[in-house]
Amino acid sequence: MDFDVAVIGGGPGGYVAAIRAAQLGGKVVLVEKENLGGVCLNRGCIPTKTLLRSAEKWEELSRCAEFGLKADNIGFDYAVIFERKTNIVAGLRSGIEQLVKSNDITVMNGTAVLTGSRQLEVSTAAEQVTISASGIIIATGSVPSTIPVAGHDLSEVITSDQLLELTEVPKRLVVIGAGVVGIEFSAIMRAFGCEVTVVEMLPTILPMLDSELVKRMGLLLRKQGIKMLTGAKVTDIEAAADGVMVKVDTGKDVQDIPADKVLIATGRRPVTEGLGLGTAGVIFDNSGIQVNTRMETNIAGIYAIGDVTGQSMLAHTASTAGMVAAENVMGLHAEMDYSAIPSCIFTHPEIASVGLTEEQAKAQNIDYKSSKFNFAANGKAVTMGETDGLVKIIAEVASGKVLGMHILGPHASDLVMEGALAIRNGLTARDIAHTVHPHPTLSETVMESAHGIYGDIIHQVKPKTRK
Numbered sequence: 001m002d003f004d005v006a007v008i009g010g011g012p013g014g015y016v017a018a019i020r021a022a023q024l025g026g027k028v029v030l031v032e033k034e035n036l037g038g039v040c041l042n043r044g045c046i047p048t049k050t051l052l053r054s055a056e057k058w059e060e061l062s063r064c065a066e067f068g069l070k071a072d073n074i075g076f077d078y079a080v081i082f083e084r085k086t087n088i089v090a091g092l093r094s095g096i097e098q099l100v101k102s103n104d105i106t107v108m109n110g111t112a113v114l115t116g117s118r119q120l121e122v123s124t125a126a127e128q129v130t131i132s133a134s135g136i137i138i139a140t141g142s143v144p145s146t147i148p149v150a151g152h153d154l155s156e157v158i159t160s161d162q163l164l165e166l167t168e169v170p171k172r173l174v175v176i177g178a179g180v181v182g183i184e185f186s187a188i189m190r191a192f193g194c195e196v197t198v199v200e201m202l203p204t205i206l207p208m209l210d211s212e213l214v215k216r217m218g219l220l221l222r223k224q225g226i227k228m229l230t231g232a233k234v235t236d237i238e239a240a241a242d243g244v245m246v247k248v249d250t251g252k253d254v255q256d257i258p259a260d261k262v263l264i265a266t267g268r269r270p271v272t273e274g275l276g277l278g279t280a281g282v283i284f285d286n287s288g289i290q291v292n293t294r295m296e297t298n299i300a301g302i303y304a305i306g307d308v309t310g311q312s313m314l315a316h317t318a319s320t321a322g323m324v325a326a327e328n329v330m331g332l333h334a335e336m337d338y339s340a341i342p343s344c345i346f347t348h349p350e351i352a353s354v355g356l357t358e359e360q361a362k363a364q365n366i367d368y369k370s371s372k373f374n375f376a377a378n379g380k381a382v383t384m385g386e387t388d389g390l391v392k393i394i395a396e397v398a399s400g401k402v403l404g405m406h407i408l409g410p411h412a413s414d415l416v417m418e419g420a421l422a423i424r425n426g427l428t429a430r431d432i433a434h435t436v437h438p439h440p441t442l443s444e445t446v447m448e449s450a451h452g453i454y455g456d457i458i459h460q461v462k463p464k465t466r467k
């Protein structure tokens with residue numbers, strides 16, 4: 001079978017690449033061995049956000065007296081929450097199937113192996129098919145990585161994939177790794193009453209984020225009842241009469257923590273095995289397939305996008321890179337820009353970040369200024385009862401150009417887009433400050449923080465000056 005474009009993997013990278021190539025007139029085949037939607041839809045972003053939404057509603061119910069509301073016998077039924085998640089995932093999956101079909105993309109349910117720079121073998125349940133394509137886009141994603149600790153193979157030790165399939169909330173959960181996966185799952189499980197202990201080997205949770213936000217988030221997570229051990233290592237996991245016993249070396253002492261489940265959240269690794277990369281001559285290593293800014297590998301005509309490249313393992317990065325690769329395969333010229341990719345952590349409150357942190361600006365010897373505005377001083381946040389957090393903007397002193405925006409607070413993941421737009425387009429903090437923001441909205445926190453770069457915050461009590 002001959003195609004213009006063959007895409008391997010139907011996640012948010014692959015299916016978007018397939019649609020973009022079809023929009024540009026390409027004859028496209030999309031090969032997926034499981035379900036369309038990839039990790040994001042089936043085992044990641046969407047199922048976790050569905051659980052999180054139930055957790056948020058539950059938290060709101062628990063706070064209803066504060067809002068003058070009365071409710072008796074409130075509770076939750078995890079079986080229904082689980083079913084809602086399953087139905088939402090199925091609904092969105094069928095949406096992607098329709099999208100792909102409406103773009104006349106051929107979908108093959110099977111496993112693809114590269115057999116040359118323009119050729120693949122696809123094994124489906126029924127047959128083996130040889131496919132030729134002028135351009136091949138590899139979008140095989142990533143899987144959770146494991147750690148070599150004793151006891152990691154016990155059935156109670158699970159990955160996020162398996163945690164999402166649990167039909168009951170475990171009573172006691174130990175989470176190894178305080179990155180995005182570890183913290184998001186800890187927050188969700190804690191909201192449903194689970195006793196959560198997070199073990200992180202570095203001195204801080206969420207090590208990639210602005211340290212001030214991390215400090216504040218740490219306090220909030222502790223207030224929510226999550227126990228956090230940083231600078232700590234799990235040395236052993238042993239079967240116990242009920243569940244497992246996790247041995248943790250905190251540097252000061254060794255603690256035995258009983259648990260029903262242990263979540264390994266120590267990162268993800270690109271899926272490069274069994275793809276025939278060696279046969280095709282594609283350069284890759286443990287951190288992923290090497291690509292240039294056009295998302296092309298060392299072999300002309302073979303592209304790789306998303307988690308399999310090991311760079312910025314996020315669904316929206318994969319989708320953007322998918323469009324870049326598809327356009328290049330179809331004869332346009334497109335390049336990937338990683339400088340303004342927002343990353344979001346869906347806890348309560350949310351964290352969202354784009355561009356440089358203060359630590360990175362310092363390390364790069366940039367003459368920068370930072371400004372902060374607290375949600376507690378924003379009318380809308382006060383009415384919502386969501387006053388924890390802040391918006392921090394980092395801007396270059398000489399030009400005022402926005403270099404970074406870091407938000408902890410309600411709807412941070414939506415608000416951060418103003419920062420992404422500014423960084424991507426070289427806008428200054430003044431451009432944000434002088435754009436009229438509607439009142440009363442959370443977006444005013446971004447505007448006020450931008451004013452702060454010039455010392456002009458309106459809703460901030462002026463410090464007293466001595467006369």
Ligand code: NAI
Pocket residue numbers: 147176177178179180181182184199200201202206207232233234265266267268312313314343344345346
């Ligand atoms: P990660 O790399 O973000 O964090 C892993 C954490 O585990 C690190 O803090 C690391 O220091 C710690 N760690 C590693 N080995 C350890 C050990 N033996 N003991 C204790 N701690 C250890 O990886 P994570 O959280 O698994 O996420 C994987 C990828 O998925 C990331 O790229 C993340 O950005 C992405 N993701 C994004 C989400 C979002 O955008 N909301 C949600 C979930 C995942």
